[in-house]
Amino acid sequence: MARCWPGTILFSSKAPRKLVFLFTLSLSVTYLFYSLLNCYSSLQFPLQDASDFLQAEPGISPTGTIRSASLKPDTFSRPVPSLPAARDPHPARDPHPARDTHPAPARAAEGKGITGSTAPQSNQTGTNRSSKQRSPEQPGISVSSADQNQRTFLESDQKISTVLRTSRNVKSSHVLSLPTQTERDNPSASSLQFAPGFQSGNSNIQPTSGFPSSPNLEAGHSDSDSVPHTSLEKFSFSERSPIHPVAEKSSTLDSDPIHSTGKFSTLDSDPIASAGGGVVGSADRGASGRATPNTSDSVSDQQKSSRIPSHSAAQDLEIHKVQTAKGIPGDNVALTAGFSAIHASVRKASISGSTEQKSSILSGVLIPQNISGSVPFYSTGTETTLGSNHTIPTAQTSDTWDRTTNSTSYDSPAQSSAFPADNQLDSSNVLRSESANSRSHFPQLFDTKSEGPKRTSETSTSPVLLGSSIPESPSGSNLFPKGFGKSESESLPITETLYAADYNQKDTTKSTTWETTSSSEETLGSPDLEGDEAYKSMRGLSYWDRTPLAVTEMIPESHTGALEKETQESSTAEEELNRRFPVNSTPEYGEKKLPQAIIIGVKKGGTRALLEALRAHPDVRAVGVEPHFFDRNYEKGLEWYRDLMPRTIDGQITMEKTPSYFVTNEAPQRIHSMAKDTKLIVVVRNPVTRAISDYTQTLSKKPEIPTFEVLAFKNRTLGLIDASWSALRIGIYALHLESWMQYFPLSQILFVSGERLITNPAEELAKVQDFLGLRRIITEKHFYFNKTKGFPCLKKPEDTGAPRCLGKSKGRTHPKIDPDVIQRLRKFYKPFNSMFYQMTGEDFQWEKEELES
């Protein structure tokens, strides 16, 4: 050390002392100068603690329960990444850029037809922008947020904070702040303290004036109450309404957040799987009243397990024990509130986060074990098969409007039974779903071309949560699940193994054996139309009836050649009809355009009924079958797609419907890339009924499949719902919607109630016509309720031709499902439904309907 000091050398020389002194002095001064300079630099860039990157965002909540944060402006040299309004967040990066998107704007000037006008033209921050059905003035949940309809992702090396979304009339922000490494290593540290309300099972729920569209909600209640608003000091997302300060005093969810009698709900029981009272009816179609053959649960859980490889029953049991020991019910309220934030966080982490970060985001958020009474458990999961190409060939499909009799009658069969107490829930499914849904945003983790995640060290922690989410101690002393905060290699094997097993075996088995997955029955080229007779009778019907298909509307032979096997087996009735009875009612003029509006979902929601009704509109031209372009046939290119479309003339809009788009990860980006002003319509239906309908469709093709009850559970004994089963997963609408919200403003998406489409089709059609910028031509005069069919059918305004009902593939008799299972599923979906209501600003009243059934 001394040798390095120059003064030592100098002093040992023979130089005069004065010189030596001066030289030493100058060296000292220089040294001092640089030291000071260095010190100054440190003061300028004190990067000691990642939490320093975050600063409270002013003006959100005086109580500080909202932990919205933003980057200190001088922290990074690069600008804070901020998502623009959904209008054009992702400039074209599509392999098939649309050459001619929509000449429709011309029509806008004429005041008819679709235009791009409803796409956000500015960076509006309001949530009810252009939807004619909703106005910004509408009351509803109001949750404070610094940013409306704007997302700001904040990240640092150790903390990720996400401010998420608003919806039409709901201003909200979800903030997720993840623990630092230190916090993870020392879980008992205060850093992972949940806000008092949350920790004690409370959440900062805002009582609101209710949804604008929910006049029938019980007084004093609002579905917004059931929307999970959690407030955590850290590790949380929270929402609160400045206009409902009382919420601070009482803000809890009870087991029935939506229909509880108190002002506020209390999350002190498992909203998903807790004991319920007498139940409540089956999810059978309320309008038909047809016989419902009993399909008893003939396959044991063990049998099912053997068929559906999953994580072991022992693991399930372990979870169960832990939960029981802690008295902790499963909970997906927290999950519901969380998955958006999680989704976004994962997405963000996928861009820049470390592997560990990715892992901690999910497992950390989803397994907050110190939350008494609201601990979600995630066991092993499987990947979903959504968007896969497994379409079961249809032997008896129909999509025509039958000639039937006229009457009006609505039946509403209801059953009830006691719902056994059970505090188990398998939310892993949701997590899997989330993981799956993150695929498109997680390119380095998922190979979207293949069925499973890439087997790289990077991917290993992505499916997260599964194995590593099993709590370490039932005592609650450990705040983190096994593997959390540990090295990647420590926690990885469990995750990797279980995930791989589930993914590669279980779902594949399901999807190939008894799964219809996302496919509906109207795949391009597949026969979903029946009754040539009915069709023949339709020819030449007056304007409001089904627009006769032009010859050009036929699927070109060249197109069908490349279609899937099952779709090649027979042509559609439409094709057949056009072959036999070529019509020239729509001459070969006009041009084929890419669709300006698409019914993107949901499968079994009532999409065919909607499209057929719309096709009665003279300004609508729609391809009769499902092109599946954005999920299965994308590589064929936009010209292929366009060529499928019917010709349109000025003032007409082109439409198609493919319900599986809604659950296809790539679809939002692809449609956005085609035309960002594309209008999207989603017909939604009670997810439980939808699932049964979905199952019924599969059952009609594959009678040998296990019962619904068997398929619905990962482990029925433990009450672990298998949301990886696509029939269930499709119904988590909020999850899927979020993907669309990355690309489209909500004002560009119309949600149609599948239930109201049956009970009041004219009203729904009015909404749709408004949304599409069409004249309100389809009205109640065009519908009648057909008792035989059990559904509304189109009637003729004049005495020509015949009324039309949808074919026999619509309105199948649902099998009778165990009421307990139905109840379990209702509880499972409830928080997701609530979130969906919040996101859309509409209460679809599924819970109310369930109570009444």
Ligand SMILES: Nc1ncnc2c1ncn2[C@@H]1O[C@H](COP(=O)(O)OS(=O)(=O)O)[C@@H](OP(=O)(O)O)[C@H]1O
């Ligand atoms: N008017 C009318 N006629 C017949 N059926 C009607 C009608 N309106 C809505 N529905 C409901 O539509 C459900 C089928 O939904 P989809 O057309 O979206 O199914 S598919 O995804 O295209 O296969 C179908 O579901 P199931 O009853 O379970 O078969 C019907 O409930």
